[in-house]
Amino acid sequence: MLADAARTIDSPGLVIALSHRGHRTLRYGAVSPGGVPRDRLHYELGSASKPFTGLLLAALVAAGRVRYEDSAAGLLAPGHPVHPAVRAITLRHLITHTSGLPGAPAGFYPQALPRWSTAPYSGYPADRVVRAFLRARPRHRPGTRWHYSNFAVSVLGHTLAAATGMPWEALLQQEVLGPLGLDGTRPRPGPPGSDAVGHRRDGGPVPALDTGGFTAAGAVRATPLDLLTFLEAHLPGAVAPTRPLAAAFAEVRRPLLRRGLRHAHTHTLTWFRHPSPRGPVYFHAGATLGQQAFLGFRPDTGTAVAAVTTRRVHRTDPFIATIHGLLTERL
Template identity: 95%
Template sequence: MLAEAARTIDSPGLVIALSHRGHRTVRHGVVPPGDVPPDRLHYELGSASKPFAGLLLAALVAAGRVRYEDSAAGLLAPGHPVHPAVRAITLRHLITHTAGLPGVPADFYPQALPRWSTAPYSGYPADRVVRAFLRARPRHRPGTRWHYSNFAVSVLGHTLTAATGTPWEALLQQEVLGPLGLHGTRPRTGPPGSDAVGHRRDGRPLPALDTGGFTAAGAMRSTPSDLLTFLEAHLPGAVAPTRPLAAAFAEVRRPLLRRGLRHAHTHTLTWFRHPSPRGPVYFHAGATLGQQAFLGFRPDTGTAVAAMTTRRVNRTDPFIATIHALLTERL
């Protein structure tokens, strides 16, 4: 089945890593002589970074360090004058894309256009993300509508940093990556030759993605092995290394909201949740300028899949649909 999926996707930079009841299988394309095997490289996860942010939030809540209903503006800038709707935005609203914020700040595009094909986020640092949030005017009352927002999850990252007094990378390392043994996962590039190289549609290589102030929403890089470890920890029977993480894994699997026609789309705190013939499938996909990633697991069958490819997404690309179908319909 993995070989068939690989043929359908037909990408030399493809890696599909599968775990089924603790047994792992990895499938990748042909490796040119002298190249690092694809399953040892660190891949850009893009928006598939958000499950890490959601799990961190849940762990901090379980430890009593923050609350889901805390005001983000109150934690970021106590006493700072903001619009009443911004004051009402909570940590839960930010992670569940119900804060009423746009996908990116209104002034993001003018500064991004000159670097659109190489580094659109690099000119928008953390302090600018925070300022944009504090002066925002939400499009609707927080908690009433779902709108996918990199802006919101990035604000969550800066808010948790402010609330704990700990930089984002250190906080993630202390609460999630370290306890789970994810030594090949980080929100930054690594030593030369350790990171997968993304490619444009015409095959030309791209520089590593610089996410600027949008770190929590899309900066994670990880290896296939680490991603399977992360996903396996969500499955029934897995033993979490700390009490906060045990509570957090239970929390992020819990259905939280429904949206769309006949409320067909179900979400947890951080995962998309779709039905399948053998139980619900939890997943999140991501794409950067030159890479794509898919993370998913199905508790009822003890199955987890992490897939990556080093080419730019396009409308006809079968990557996401193929991996989603593999997990939902076949495994």
């Protein structure tokens, strides 16, 4: 099945990592000679970083350090005058894409377009993201509609940092990566040769992603086996290393929102959750300038799949559909 999926995707930089009832299998695309083995490279996750941020939030709530219903503006800038709708945005609204915020801050695209193919986020650092949030005018009342927003999850990262007095990267390491033993996962580029290199559709290389102030929404890089470890920790029977993480894993599996045709598709705190003949499938995908990632697991079959590829997404690309179908229909 993995060989069929690899042929369908037809990407030299492909890695598919499967865990089924504790047994792990890796499948690669065409193998390039020399260099670091592909399962040891760190791949850009893009939006598939969000499950890490969601798990971090759930762990901090379980530890009593923040609450889901805390006002983000109140934690970021106590006493700062903001629009009443912004004041009403909670941490839960930010992670579940129900804040009413747009996908990107006002003014983001004019500064990003000149460097869209190289570094669109680099001109929007953390302080600018926070200022944009405090000046925002939500499109709908918080909690009433779902609208996917990198802006909102980025604000969440800065809010958690303000609430705890620790940068998001340090919090992630302390509360999630360290306890789970994810030594091959990090929020920044590593030493030369340790990170996978993304490619444009024409095969040309692209620079490592600079996420600017959007780190919590898309900055994580990880090896395929680290991604399997992360996903396996979500499966029934896995033993969490800390009590807050045990509570967090239970929380992020719990359905919260319903949407789509006949509301068949649900969302948890941080995962998309779709039905299948053999039980629900939890997943999240992501893409950067030259890489793609898919993370998914099925509690009912004890299965987890992490797939990465070093090719830029395009309209007819079969990567996401193939891996999603593999997990939903065949495993």
